[in-house]
Amino acid sequence: MLTAVASARAILTSLHEVMASRSGAQAKLNRIVDVIGENLDSEVCSIYLLREGMLELFATRGLEQAAVHVTRLAVGEGLVGTIAQNIETLNLAEAASHPDFAFRPETGEERFHSFAGVPIVRRQRAVGVVAVQHVDPRRYEEVEIEALQTVAMVLAELIANAELIDDEDVLGVPDHLTGPDRLKGQTLVKGLAVGHAVFHQPRVTIEHVVAEDTEAERQRVYRAFDKMREQIDRMASQAEFGVGGEHEEVLETYRMFAYDEGWSRRINEAIDSGLTAEAAIERVQQRTRMRMRQIDDPLLADRMHDLEDLSNRLLRIVSGQLGTAASMGLKGDAILIARNLGPAELLEYDRRRLKGVILEEGSLTAHVVIVARAMGIPVVGRVRALRGKVRDGDQLLLDGDQGVIDVRPAPSLVEAFEARFAKNRERQAHYATMRDVEPITRDGQRITVMINAGLRDDMPMLPLTGADGIGLFRTEFQFLVSATMPQRERQTRLYRDVLEAAGDRPVVFRTVDIGGDKVLPYLRHNEGETEENPAMGWRALRVALERDGLLKVQARSLIEAAAGRTLNVMFPMVTEPWEFDAAKAVFESQVAFLRKQKKVLPEAIRYGAMLEVPALAECLDILAPRLSFLSIGTNDLTQFLFAADRAHPKLAERYDWLSPAILRFLARVVRDVAPHGTALTVCGEMGGRRLEALALLGLGITRLSITPAAVGPIKELIGQVDLGEIRRAMEGWLREPQADMRRVVSQWASAHGIDCD
Known part of the structure; x- marks a missing residue:
């Protein structure tokens, strides 16, 4: 058997001669299928090209010639259509056994069993398929598939030069799309943006x-x-x-x-x-x-x-x-469009003119999303067929809050969006004026409002919002964006910078929460191990206690960074009291080591835990006396209580934070920790929503740690609330809860002049 290199070279040499000839495009295709068939010893070789939205048989060796320009398949239809739709290779010993097999009697292919096909790709779009077949059932060798894939590249060049395909099929941007359109995607970074489409190119x-x-x-x-x-x-x-x-x-x-x-x-x-x-x-x-x-x-x-x-x-x-869009320079307010984008490429753009990003792919854990969030640029991902629906220069309205993009919007929609945009800016300006306003309820109760952070670049938001401190600093971000395990000195520098930026305001450092959907390439499972349910698997404190070297390095870094200050440390995903004790012991051993080294130690170390696993609620009477503080992580807690993956699109909106189950659970936690004087904080998205925050106040929770953007709105809400009134109302609702508690709380708020929009 020829090697992949030799096989491809033999075919390319012959194809070079074919392409250099003065024959017409059809004659060249007819010769090409013979060249491929002869070199791969294949009984059938066929070329299908995309024209007028259909995959048309343009040339064949081995099938009926009468089927040429007659047999047509829709994208997604049959094996050929499946290859084009998924831009994937198929290699089948028995073609008819594939669920997408579609028989075309005019081709005379019924006697052929084996099938292999590769897409012909141009500008990331499948514009055709080249396929081979044999009578005998067999899977094709890897060298044959690689040779076919190389040939497909040559075909893409021939097709483009011979103009065998409509330009809109090649580009994937139909010229006739001039009317308004609405695209839906996944919110990766929230925010609103208006601008013209610019392809990253x-x-x-x-x-x-x-x-x-x-x-x-x-x-x-x-x-x-x-x-x-x-x-x-x-x-x-x-x-x-x-x-x-x-x-x-x-x-x-x-x-x-x-x-x-x-x-x-x-x-x-x-x-x-x-x-x-x-x-x-x-x-x-x-x-x-x-x-x-x-x-x-x-x-x-x-x-x-x-x-x-x-x-x-x-x-x-x-x-x-x-000449990318970045190097050529943005001419005005732009919304960047890309299949995907690397963080290095994003950093090349002019931040003054780059207003938003739309990705055909993208995910919440992608590096570019971390960078975009730090830059304050809204991002919507998972928007399919972008190039087929958006043209360069089209006006776009990007709603990063809802994950919606309006393309070529009607004037009335633009006007409404700009009014909303202006109102949003007015609100932000109004909330900015509340920076120095203390969050005090109508009946004089002081509520603690802190922010969540994870990057050094988040720290300026502390003075800008007037928050009381950082109730959750996610230390894992430094691990997620690093190609290797962050060294102790680098960790220490980050933690010290954060504490210095916070000044007199407290910072609660959550020890590294990795695993689950935060997998590190340099921290793998044992060979062959996979996790079917990573959210409830080997993650957070479970990883840290097993790989105790990881926690020891972080503990020493935090202790050294907090020299002369108070250090607040919180352990994630504590399930049983002994896990907290084990994690605390790691820190105490590092304190003892540094004391022997005559190092300056923190004035005090306050230890806390995150309540995310419902099982921990059964042991609060045991654990609470040992804690300086307890933080409820509502995002994970909710999915564990409801056995519902929060990332699953069908379940994302199914279960409500204001359901009786959640409210009763939280009320029970408040009751159980009260006798011990343990500071109780809610960390997570729930506390940053006005209606949900109102319910939390009613449950007796007076400490919130939320996103920086939510601080102003929540401060404003607090000033409208009489804590005694909402707590009495909540007691009644919990005794006899109704199915739609959201409606009940909303109606109560409206009746008491509280704005919860």
Whole structure:
């Protein structure tokens, strides 16, 4: 059997001759199917091309010639349609056994059993399919599939040059779409934005696929790699967020990929097969992209997106087509559109003009989302078929709060959105004036309002909001954006910077909460182990206690950073009292070690726990006396109480925070900790919503830790509430709860002049 390189090179050599001939496009396609069939010893080779929205049989060797330009399949129909729709490869020993198999009698294919097909891709869109078939049932060898994939790249060039496909099919941007449209996606970063569509345009149109001089192509790639690595190193040193920040650690992941020998080796192998430097990079990128679609692990998928970003950068360098929207400069208020986006690419844009980002993919754990949140740029992800519905320059209204984008909106919609935008700015300005207003209820009760944070760049929000402190600092962010385990010195520097920025206001550091949907590439399960339900698996304190070296390093970093100050430490996902005791013992052992080293220690260390697992509520009488404070994590607590994955789209809106089950559970926790004088705080999204915050006040909770944007609205709410009135009302509701408690609380608020919108 030929190697993949030799097989592809043999086919490319013949195809080069075909493409150089003066024959017409149809004659070339007819010859190409013969070349592929002969070199792969295949009884059937067929080429389907996308025209007028259908996959049309353009050329075949082995099937009935009368079927050419007659057999047509819709995208998604049959095996060929499935390949085009999913942009994936199929390799089947028995074609008819596949659930998407569709028989076409006019082709005469009933005697052929085996089937393999690969998409013909141009500008990230499938514009056709090349397929081979055999009478005997067999799966095709990997070298044959790789040869087909290389051939598909050559076909993409031929198709473009011969104008065999309508331009709108190639580009995926139909010119006739001029009317208003509404797209729905997933909120990744909240906020509103108005601007014109600007495509990030990381892709490069490859003009030449077949190499004239293999060694010359290899040298072009080597030079491009050197230049790309220089760019990444320079970007890390010039990042606007400052040296030593979390965003520098994001770029460390880029360095790891940029210097990966396996990636460069695969590109070299593609060049050996006879491809140009551009085509080789694209060939490896297509293969990676197809594999990405089979990855269920969200973290691995995100790391693949980082590699995609670097592939695009390398392709632009080697081709000399360096004109991205960032390098060309934004001409006005812009909303950036991309299939996906790397954090390094986002940092290149002018923040004054970049108003929002829309991604065809994207996820809440992606690096670019962490960066965008720090930059204050709203992001909506998971918006499918963007290029088929948006044109460059289209006006867009991006509602990051609802995950909705209005494309080419009607004037009336623009007017309404701008009025809402203006009202939102007025509200923000009004809330900003409340910075120095203390959150005191109508009957004189002082409520503690703190903010949640996780990045060094969140710290300016503390004085801007006038919050009482940081009730939750998520230390895991530093771990998530780092390519390797953060060193103790780096951790210490971050924690010290946070404490200094907070001044006299308290900061509660939650020890690292990793695992679940926060998987670290450098902290893996044992070989072969996977988690079917990671949210309830090996995560948070469970990881820290098993990998106690991780917790020891963090403990020492926090203790050293808090020298001369009070240190507030909170352990996440405590399930039983002994876990709290074990975690506290790790800290106390580090205190003893540092005392022997004559180090300056914190004035005091206050230890707390997060109540996220309902089981802990059964042991509060045991644990509460040992705690300085207890924080309720409403996000995880809710999903565990209802056995409902909070990320599941069908369950996201099914269970209400104001349900009797949640309210009664929280009321019980308030009662159980009261005799011990343990400070009780609610951390999470629930406390940042006005109606929910009203209910929490009614339950007797007087400490909230919320997002910075919610501080002003919650302060305003507190000033409208008589604590005695809402508590008496809540006692009655809990005794005889109604099914729709949200309506009940809302009506009560309206009757008492409390604005809960």
